Amino acid sequence: MTKQMTGAKMVVQALKDQGVEVVFGYPGGAVLPIYDEIFQQNGIRHILVRHEQGAVHMAEGYARSTGKPGVVIVTSGPGATNAVTGLTDALMDSIPLVVLSGQVPTFLIGTDAFQEADTVGITRACTKHNWLVKETDRLADTIHQGFHVATHGRPGPVLIDIPKDVQFATGTYVPPAKAKISHYQPRVAGDRAAIEKLAELMETAERPIFYTGGGVINSGPEASRLLRELVEATDFPITSTLMGLGAYPGSGKNWLGMLGMHGLYEANLAMHGCDLMIAVGARFDDRITGRIPDFSPHSKKAHIDIDPSSIGKVIHADIPIVGDVGNVLRELLEIWKARGARTNKAQVERWWGKIDAWKKVDCLAYRGSESTIKPQYALERLEALTKGRDRYVTTEVGQHQMWAAQFLHFDEPNRWMTSGGLGTMGYGLPASVGVQIAHPDSLVINVAGEASWLMNMQEMGTAVQFRAPVKQFILNNERLGMVRQWQQLLHGERYSHSWSESLPDFVKLAEAFGAKGIKVDRPGDLDEAIRAMLEYDGPVILDVLVEKHENCFPMIPSGKPHNEMLLGSAATEGAITGAGGALV
């Protein structure tokens, strides 16, 4: 049914018809007509943020934890420019977002009008696609098309810029079913011949490994289920990128842990030494590969990805398979089973023998302390005290993020939200609020560094206003820890501007926002503090004062190969005394 209505009403109608329940936004002159419509309805919940960057990260958290697109409304000019970091973050991590921005009226565009910015120009490089809508009659179509583009193929953020006069004017509304969707229909079915070839290689591989990424999670829960089935059936080892954690359970028996710059020793060495690498929805980022010419030099590489441009971009794929991970895995399982579900059992067992020896290095070992809280210990306790709960975790960016990836375990997809590609400090707090809005009864924890947390701390106000009982677990080392670590290891211990001076009192800060604040600095008091955080019915900041100069290991310095990994002194000593045999 087509109907006449104003552009502003169309926006709300289109969102409803797209099944949107929540939008994250901030009003201003150029979106007032839309806000007027939001005021006069109840179908869509609006979460008023404190900064537009916060809105976009919240929408990212919402999207990653639900699999649905996140929706944001911002005003023109500064509202739109404040959204840029979030858009770039979502583009890098393939998060579906629909951002609606207000624009000055069409007749003022180009005149440097008040709060005019070339929003489509500015966001062209940080969106999957964007549109400036100049006629009300095109508005509904464009919004539906926006949802289509954001969620089809490799997901990503889109932006629709809507001038104020287009919002006021009346036009014809088109429902989603009648909207003109462009030719944009990325390919989702894999090439059968290539899948056959992969199945064949799986039968003979002596040292196989699954290397999985965020694409498995983006493909949906079915892809994770199929991955688990395939891993069980083949008994191949599996590692994952930071973005893919949870696709295969962290407690699964074939799990090697995360790989990459701060990945586990066994995962990186298995990648280095494998003879068949099956990359699934992962993109060979430089944090994964290290030095390219030395990356897994003796393996055949199969690469399954929905984005053809990801295949062969960094690493040559011997078997490229373009398609949706879920579809390809289903077909791969079928074909491999039909061929007799064979693997090279004897050799794969030997391979596991090697891997088990690498595991004995115990690369995450750290020196405990009776007097100071080690960040690793804090995460071990957080894991122990929240295990088995309906739990979602977000993080900021830095050492704490890597430790969280190493020490927390995720048994389900969509439970781990972190800024991987862009590494955006200030992501975690707003993302945790977005996740909590989507899952009001679940436990949502942001594992934070004190410096990152301050970058979007204003969103604590949003958490309190909307009764989002998010737990801010701050590993406070009073340092820009990751920067300090690089300076120590790679820049001659010259600690240029890498400590946090004049930090706020986080307990008072929490209280000032109307939340609860707890501070803990002794290992003996940690469990009680964590329990208090978990039990409190509302947002909490838990300020955990941790060891200031702890380094995050293992570490592969930029541009180094996997087998030139640095280990912490605790693990290194172990390796030298006990597990020398592992050093093949």
Place this chain on the structure above:
Amino acid sequence: MSALNIKKGATSHSAYELRDPHAVVIETHTLAVLVDNESGVLARVIGLFAGRGYNIESLTVAEVDHEGHRSRITVVTSGTPQVIVQIKAQLERLVPVHEVHDLTVEGRAVQRELALFKVTGTGEHRVEALRLADIFRASVVDSTLESFVFEITGTAEKIDAFADLMRPLGLAEMARTGVAALSRGA
């Protein structure tokens, strides 16, 4: 597998290994990109090349289907074979892009460029310029007692050669369209 080298603690090496990107062959390819003629589409294509550090040696664009609002962009680009494959994949990923054809791979394409040359001078130089223009099948589209404007079409190489000859004869200005290309055969 190479021996494992565990280093303890600090290293004196730089964090940034500035490798020479493995020296390989650079190829030149002509791509035809069919796009929706919507606002910003050219900026999107150019932005892709600039943002990812790809070369543009020549670029032409015009609407070729007025009813379907379809434009054809012809880009001449260069890079390693791996980069060329990437460029095509990246172009295909853009929402308004319908088709990307690598005319260099799809068979030797017909490639033509149009150029206008203003040559000024009198006497011997002027006569010589006109004589050479005739050999190159360039036509005179404007003339005064001290100048000619020649119009020439051909491959980019032919136009380069003509420019080299005109330079000592008083070449004052030149305008080139960039390459338009079509595959040969049906």
